[in-house]
Amino acid sequence: MICRFCGKELKHLFIDLGESPLANSLLAANQLDVKEEFLPLKLFICDNCFLVQQVEEKDPKQIFKSDYAYFSSYSSSWLEHASNYVNLITEKLELDSDSFVVEIASNDGYLLQYFLDKQIPVLGIEPAENVAEAAKSKGINTLVQFFDASLAETMIDEGKHADLIVCNNVLAHVPAINDFVHGLKKLLKQDGVVTLEFPYLVDLIEQNQFDTIYHEHYSYFSFFSVKQIIEKQGLRIFDVEKLKTHGGSLRLFLCHTEDDSRPDVPGPAQLLKEELEIGINKLDFYSGFDKKVEKVRSSLKDFLLKQSEQGNLVAAYGAAAKGNTLLNYCGINDKLIAFVADASPHKQNKFLPGSHIPVVDESQIKKDKPTYVVILPWNIKEEITQQLEYIREWGGKFVIPVPELEII
Ligand SMILES: [Zn+2]
Structure with a gap:
């Protein structure tokens, strides 16, 4: 049992939720008599980098299979969130018909559709085939694949560098996080931006949101832990926002470490200070x-x-x-x-x-x-x-x- 980020041995249990089946594996009537596979749902905390994580690794291919049941477009508030984001980021980065936007885990095109409305070229990357089909039927160019550093390599060989990479609620779903973030670094244009959204561990703990823990979520991030993962790959967090989505999320804005066109604003340093004050880097914070x-x-x-x-x-x-x-x-x-x-x-x-x-x-x-x-x-x-x-x-x-x- 070693930490998926820093490789140190995991010795401290955070929470044990017993055993349950994969959360999105809905059953048809004729499957009710078949014995289901129950898997342990247990999280550990690394005492070196303080990443909260699952050890029992399920093959993501088993989870995000061809008949994955989660379609983003059935929540009107989530669609509104996506549309607001697209307006904000298009203005902030001055995106236009010469830009290139990539979304990783683009689902059914719930977000990229709003870029298309603005005539901004997009590419979705989505491993679940049936969900990707729904995006394609909306006219959204979609690769049915898992994103990793090797896919990023293939894309840049084809001359594809992204002005913007959108990663909403995907980092937690990736077992090999170092390789994934390395892929972001490769795919990003010299002055490009990555935005990352994920449920915030501090809200999970303070608001008792234990039900957001399931097998698909391999990692649970504080700002303190995610910052180390990002910086290790040569990226820098130049801004951060707290969001209300999923019971409390963070949205990070990343650029290349060496990109000095994007000066740091006070937000990231302030958030890190707040976390250190509540003891984010002490095991005590995670007990109870x-x-x-x-x-x-x-x-x-x-x-x-x-x-x-x-x-x-x-x-x-x-x-x-x-x-x-x-x-x-x-x-x-x-x-x-x-x-x-x-x-x-x-x-x-x-x-x-x-x-x-x-x-x-x-x-x-x-x-x-x-x-x-x-x-x-x-x-x-x-x-x-x-x-x-x-x-x-x-x-x-x-x-x-x-x-x-x-x-x-
Ligand atoms: Zn660690």
């Missing part, structure tokens, strides 16, 4: 998380058992990956939550891995009128409570399980 997580489990499980005894119907909304970590860790099945509604037709008529809760269309909520609707993707709870406001007509209430059980 397991106790907070156990409390979420017992309060949610007790609540659901009580509703079951009283004969109240409980449903859920949002078949997101984080829901599966929560349900499987808490030992919740289709006896406690009757069904989960989701807008994505790619998920409907399937069953959640492990818990076997059926995924249905939203119309089921209107039909069955559940007393409680558990919101699994709590990061978009405002969007969901507005959308399902009609459950108030029959006295329905929402249940938000994280950071602590809340009924609204």
Whole structure:
């Protein structure tokens, strides 16, 4: 067990969430009797670079396979986030029809479509074939491949250097992070910019967001840990923003270390100082998380058992990956939550891995009128409570399980 960044032996457990199936492996009805593969979900902290990480490596090819179920375009708030970003960065970097934008893990083209609207040339890189097909059908040029340093090499041999490389929620999904960041360095034009977004470890710890831990996420970054990974490959963080997405994320702006056209602003140094003040480079900061997580489990499980005894119907909304970590860790099945509604037709008529809760269309909520609707993707709870406001007509209430059980 060695650290994927610095190579030092991993000796300290951060959290053990037991065993669960891969979070995005939804089951068809004829797969329900087949024994599922349960894999340990356990994170360690490196006492040298303080990168929080998974040791049990799953082959990414097994996870991001041809029928991967996550399509970015089914969340309206995520689309809005992407569109705002494209406007901001186009202006900031003065991108135009002579520029070249590459997005890694471009999914169904949820983001690149907004660059195309501005006539800015784009290339998506997306390993999941069915998701990449959706992007291609929108006219987005997409390579169906995993990004690494060797792909970057091939691209520059073909004369492709990027003015902008967008990496939203992909760094955490990459086992070989040093090779990946090295690839970014190679592909980036001399005065180009990389933006990286990822869920922020400090928010994960402080807001108790243990359900954002799943097998697809190999690493969990603080600014302190990610800075070391980036600088080692000859890139520099010249700006940073805190975002509200995914319960709290960071957006980093990177350039080549030697690019002096982009002076540092105070943000990065300030954030590093804040992190050092809370003890980001001390093991103490990471201890005690397991106790907070156990409390979420017992309060949610007790609540659901009580509703079951009283004969109240409980449903859920949002078949997101984080829901599966929560349900499987808490030992919740289709006896406690009757069904989960989701807008994505790619998920409907399937069953959640492990818990076997059926995924249905939203119309089921209107039909069955559940007393409680558990919101699994709590990061978009405002969007969901507005959308399902009609459950108030029959006295329905929402249940938000994280950071602590809340009924609204
Ligand atoms: Zn390390």
